[in-house]
Amino acid sequence: MDVLANQLFAGLSMASILLMIALGLAIIYGAMGVINLAHGEFVMLGAYATWALQTFAGIGILPALPLVFIAVGLVGWVIEKAVVQKLYHRPLDTILATWGIGIILQQCVRLGIGAESRFVKGPDILSGNTEIGPLIMSNYRLFVIALSMVMLYGTWLLMTRTEFGMKLRAVIQNRGISECYGIEAKRIYSITFAYGAGLAGIAGALITPLFSTIPTMGTGLVVDAFLVVIVGGLGSLIGAASAAVLIGEATAIFSILMNDTLGRIAVLAGIIVLIRFRPRGLFPTDTRR
Structure with missing residues (x-):
């Protein structure tokens, strides 16, 4: 039971990370019908921006979050204006263009900064663990979970309670x-794309103490984020949150019952079966007409 409780917390932690990355994808697809294959590179840019602010300006992760959001959001705005805006209603061209943009961003970082992993120190105020009986929870991971809920709620308010959302x-x-x-x-569309990119940048900033900061770090994460968006229902915020928890916890449980590799295969097989019977996801929504 001790192992199960801690593994479930690890699954919830992973779910919060997937949710933050998937939120931007869900918004961009739901509003614009754009499958953005460069979204993982926005996560990577957020991580490297956090590293640069900490290394060269002495700014920690927490105060860097708004700066990273603005910086990566600006990059997303420029990409939307320069490339994506010309390709609406051309889904295949959009996929190829954003895939190419992602490769270009990776190579720019590799040439300008280097391919080796960069270290980002977590905030001292969130160091240590919180123990509740047999459950040992990292304070930083608790913060990430709480912030993902705040981001979800804030995005929901933006989309449903503001003039822009209307x-x-x-x-x-x-x-x-x-x-x-x-x-x-x-x-x-430009503001929406920039906002989705900014959310990915914040996700990249928050995962820097947990993942290796390398040019290809966003590639694997964005695949899982796409699965979250597809399972949740394209464009649905509630669906994205539900799917993130479902996939995160399923991965954690199967990792106990099997090993990590077989657990991953089992989760993917379950997603395929789910899509077979619910092709529009758990909470389908109408996206574009």
């Missing part, structure tokens, strides 16, 4: 009619 929902439902009422769809 305009975004209007554009999703019918872009033509929305533009007739004076809503500038291109501007809405």
Whole structure:
């Protein structure tokens, strides 16, 4: 039972990381219908921005979060304006373009900074563990879980309780009619893409003490994030949160029953079966019309 409790906490921790990465993907696809294969590189840029701020400016992870959000969001805004905006309604071209952008970003970091792993120190205030009976929980991982919930709630408020969210929902439902009422769809799309990129940057900043900071770090993470978005229902925030917990905990449980490799195979097999019977995910939503 001790091992099970700690493994379930590890699964919840992984779920919080997947949720933060998948939120940006869910928003971008739900609003724009864009499959962004460069999303993992936004995570990587957030990690390297955190490393640079800590190494050269002495800024820790926590105060660096808003700076990383703005910086990576700006990169996303530029990419949307320069490339993605020209490729709406051309899904295959968008996939190829964002895949190429991801490779370019990786190579730029590899050439400019190097391919070796970079160390980022976690915040001292969150060092140590919290123990509840047999359960040993890292304070930093508890913080990551709590912040992922805050980000989910904040994103929900942005999409449902603000003027921007109302305009975004209007554009999703019918872009033509929305533009007739004076809503500038291109501007809405640019801000949405930048916001999704900024969320990925924050995820990259938060995982730097937990993962190796290397140019290819986002590749594996974004695959799991895509699975979260697909299982949850494309564009659904509640679905993304539910799928992240489901996949994180399933991975943790199967890792106990089997080994990590077989556990991973079992989770992927379960996802394939789920998609077979619910091809639109757990909480399907209408995305673009």
